[in-house]
Every structure is written in structure tokens, then in C-alpha cells.
Amino acid sequence: MEKNEAKRLFPNLLKEIECEEQTVAIGSVRSNTKSGEEYALGEPLDVISYLRKCEKEEEALEIIGYFEKQGKISSEYAKNLRIQLLQQGLRSFGKKD
Numbered sequence: 032m033e034k035n036e037a038k039r040l041f042p043n044l045l046k047e048i049e050c051e052e053q054t055v056a057i058g059s060v061r062s063n064t065k066s067g068e069e070y071a072l073g074e075p076l077d078v079i080s081y082l083r084k085c086e087k088e089e090e091a092l093e094i095i096g097y098f099e100k101q102g103k104i105s106s107e108y109a110k111n112l113r114i115q116l117l118q119q120g121l122r123s124f125g126k127k128d
């Protein structure tokens with residue numbers, strides 16, 4: 032679709048896309064979309080929800096270990112969470128609840 036055609040069909044949408052006033056910052060990363068969807072639907076707290084409550088990386092590592100030991104998350108997912116924690120930091124899971 033050409034820009035002129037898009038402007039004719041969707042003038043307001045094109046204005047919003049070109050204007051950077053209404054941007055949304057993404058402050059967290061979720062590698063497991065299913066857990067995010069469950070959280071949004073009011074399901075019980077998942078590992079990410081608990082990680083967001085942590086103040087220190089040591090606490091986050093304990094949470095990950097606990098969920099892994101209880102079988103609530105797989106070893107592979109736990110490994111990925113640890114990597115994310117060490118490479119991107121605690122707040123990569125989202126702001127503190």
C-alpha cells in the first residue's frame with residue numbers, strides 16, 4: 032500500500048504513526064507469553080510476578096530456584112530467567128509492584 036493511499040484511507044492512523052507524542056515505553060521483557068496472558072486474566076501469581084516484587088538480584092535468584100525446585104517452571108525456563116536477570120537486570124522483568 033502506498034503512503035498516499037494509506038493517508039486517504041486512514042488519515043488519523045497515519046497521523047498517530049508519524050507523530051511520536053503518543054508513544055508507549057516497554058519496560059519489561061516476558062519470554063513466556065502464556066504466563067503474561069494468565070496474569071492479565073487474574074490467574075494466580077507466576078514467577079515473573081514474584082520477580083517484580085524483588086528488590087535485589089539475590090532474592091530473584093532464590094525465587095527462580097524455588098519455582099524450579101517445586102516443578103512450577105522447567106529447568107530450561109529457569110535457566111533463561113537467570114540469564115535475563117544477569118544480562119538485563121532485575122527491572123527487565125518489569126517495574127516493582
